[in-house]
Amino acid sequence: MSVKPIKDLSKLCVHTITTKSWSIEEAGERYEAAGVKGISVWRQYLEGRNIAQAGERLSNHGLEVVSLVRGGFFPSVSSTERKKALDDNRKAIEEAAALGAPMIVLVCGADPGQSLATSRAQIQAGIEEVLPFAMEHGVKLAIEPLHPMYADTRSAVNTMEQANDMAEAIASEYVGIAADVYHLWWDPHLEKEIERCGKKGNLLAFHICDWNSPTVDLLNDRGLMGEGCINIKEIRSWVEEAGFSGFNEVEIFSDRLWAMDQQEFLDKIVKSYYDC
């Protein structure tokens, strides 16, 4: 493993959900003050805002908008729901374009009422359906493989291999992959599949956090980098060797960390980031 140490914050991006209680305006100010250089915006933080102005404000804080989070949730046993999902993804694409976000992270979805194979086919069909609209708006779509513990309702795409297969089948420069250490760290094929992803030009985003032992909640008990058992440095080395030079995006859902003073939490994020 050869990995360059992190020497500055130029590639540090924080997801707005990470500092959950802050509005996008407060996040913008505080991220800038902390030296953060990128921001990934969850859609709920844009509610009631003029999105173009919100994007401009972030830019004035020296923040690059890395991604809009999240589109996806394509599968359903109901064709009405599948149509609604397509409409919502088109809306997300418009929001991303207005905000100045170059990509949308896709939490692809799954419906426990049908087989994973059917959900997977619906995901691919959904992406292909909205792809022309995404291209018109200059917005890329990043498939995020989710941990197998989310295969019932959140995503039927659960490994880097599956995401690679799907991105390669769609074969558009507007479709790629967001790799998140939380979802992927356990996979014995991870190094090989990250390399493949980079070679095909599909590696669009890299998300970091940690896996706590014990983990007490399936959704909201992610760890701050360094708290858990993920070798983030090793995975970052694979991602960088695969040609990725984008942001390291801190995406943490944690009831425990959200209950902290969020400025103190942000300071901890910055501090622990240097050891990633």
Add this chain to the structure above:
Amino acid sequence: MSVKPIKDLSKLCVHTITTKSWSIEEAGERYEAAGVKGISVWRQYLEGRNIAQAGERLSNHGLEVVSLVRGGFFPSVSSTERKKALDDNRKAIEEAAALGAPMIVLVCGADPGQSLATSRAQIQAGIEEVLPFAMEHGVKLAIEPLHPMYADTRSAVNTMEQANDMAEAIASEYVGIAADVYHLWWDPHLEKEIERCGKKGNLLAFHICDWNSPTVDLLNDRGLMGEGCINIKEIRSWVEEAGFSGFNEVEIFSDRLWAMDQQEFLDKIVKSYYDC
């Protein structure tokens, strides 16, 4: 998919942990009365018993002892702990032999303080170390691949493919695999890897339960068959096509179902079993 419908209870096995509050004596009586034909015994139910007599009593209830649960937990950053684990596995082998259990299910273990690769190597070394002792006692060791959400502390073996790789590397007729739908249902390679497992003669056990949506606890929120989203019938068809003709073992950890009257729960198990 071609699968024979379940017509009787001749292949129904229940794990003692499933009806958690019952002693092994009560479980024996009640399983017999319900028509259950197999029992897998968790070690804590043997505490304070003469194990050979406990086994005989189960036999008198017309119950075949399918497996002793559980051995494993080989990896540790501490060599003292690794040695303790070997001793405990030897003790489990003696217990299995005394009870009349033909195999031990291995929850292989993992230590979050070291890499998964290291834990995996320690698992294989641990199995190889106790294997001669297992052979002397006529007890097989069944590697159980665990869901990736348990990769931090419970098992660094998380897919059927990894379990196959390890069983084939060890290459002993006393080492095989216990396949549990709860851990494996999400895996796109499951059918292929079950087929491979059967072909190599490594498929020793088949465990059933269901995956609830939502799942509210990482450990103790398994569903009764039919409650969740796992296509048990399909996976059973793969297992049977792979040549497996052993018991279908019901292994459910559930705070919710344990809080029920356990006789009512057992009746539900029997009823839902016919639809598996």
